[in-house]
Amino acid sequence: MDALRRVTLKAAAAAGVLAATALHPLRVFAAGWNKDAFQAKTPADALKNLGAAAPADSSAIVIDAPQIAENGAVVPIEVTSNLPSTKSIAVLIEKNPFPLAGKFEFHEGAMPFVKLNVKMGESSNVRVVAEAGGKHYTAVKEVKVTIGGCGG
Amino acid sequence: MADPMKMRATLKGDTAEVRVLMNHPMETGQRKGPDGKVVPMHFIQNVEVKLNGKTVIEGQTSQAVSRNPVFSFRLKGAKAGDKLEISWLDNKGDKNQTETALA
Numbered sequence: 001m002d003a004l005r006r007v008t009l010k011a012a013a014a015a016g017v018l019a020a021t022a023l024h025p026l027r028v029f030a031a032g033w034n035k036d037a038f039q040a041k042t043p044a045d046a047l048k049n050l051g052a053a054a055p056a057d058s059s060a061i062v063i064d065a066p067q068i069a070e071n072g073a074v075v076p077i078e079v080t081s082n083l084p085s086t087k088s089i090a091v092l093i094e095k096n097p098f099p100l101a102g103k104f105e106f107h108e109g110a111m112p113f114v115k116l117n118v119k120m121g122e123s124s125n126v127r128v129v130a131e132a133g134g135k136h137y138t139a140v141k142e143v144k145v146t147i148g149g150c151g152g
Numbered sequence: 153m154a155d156p157m158k159m160r161a162t163l164k165g166d167t168a169e170v171r172v173l174m175n176h177p178m179e180t181g182q183r184k185g186p187d188g189k190v191v192p193m194h195f196i197q198n199v200e201v202k203l204n205g206k207t208v209i210e211g212q213t214s215q216a217v218s219r220n221p222v223f224s225f226r227l228k229g230a231k232a233g234d235k236l237e238i239s240w241l242d243n244k245g246d247k248n249q250t251e252t253a254l255a
Contacts, residue, residue: 033197038214074218093216097182101216110201110208111167115224119180119216 038100043092043127046100050090051136052129058083058137061130065143069120072145078115083132086112095124120145157250161236168230168254170201172238173222180215195243201225202237230254 037049047053064078079089089112090103101118112130123144130137155175162169174196181193199211209225227236232254239249 033212038212078224096216098214098216100214102211102213104209104211107206107208107210109203109206109227109229111226111228113224113226114209114211115222116213117218117222119178119218 034103037103039098040100041098043094043099046092046098047129050100050103050129052090052131052138055129055136055138058130058139061128061137061139063126063128063139063141065126065141067142068144068146070146072120072122074117075120075143075145076115076117077126079113079128081112081130081132083112083130083137086130086132088131089114090129091116091118092127092129093118093120093124094127095122096120099127155248157238157240157248159236159238159250159252161252161254163230163232163254166229166231168227168234168236170225170227170236170238171222172225172250173220174199174240174248175220176240176242178215178217178219178221193243196221196240197243198241199223200237200239201227202239203227203230204235205237 034049037046040046040049060082062080069075077091079091081089086106088103088105091101092099093101102116104114106112120143125140125142127138127140158173160171176196177194179191179194181190183191185191193215195215196213199213200207201209208227234254235251236254237249237251239247241247
């Protein structure tokens, strides 16, 4: 009896895990996860998969990040968009193996602002793409990463 | 089970500044563990911020976000007593959430 019960439970648990993996368990997270964009290996591919192939340069996007980051494991990046009705902000670390670090969508009640910590493998441009009024805009800031610890 | 989250929200006028800390390894799948084997990817993919039950921010994140991620957000038109919820979900289906009332 007990053995059968265990087997049944295990099978049920396994089925649950499978179903969760297969269906991408994000019923509650309506946005899902843009796999193509996140697994893109070049900034251009990531932008294409975000639907933002040719964003226009904009000075209305403010990126606050250190010029020199001593620890590439934790690089604080703060982004504010001053574009009216900004819908989303995406952050790309151009030289990372997978450039896209995150994308944030803002609904009514949220200000187009986000601060996050990212990992950077090496010195790179940090590119931010904001969507506003159906168009994409971009800004870039270079962050140098010193691997050594000399603060160079 | 995921480790607890920490959230702090401060009201300045009608703007709430929200800071949230999530305990998570954020493995990139590129690092080798002590046994010489690659540590499999394990990272937060989705972050959701809700104000009074309404979704205000939806974030998608990659393994490039630092270990134990800290995010800051700003909400407009918030007032004391409003209920703020933040939840995350990772690539293994693990999830966690925290909530607080604005003060």
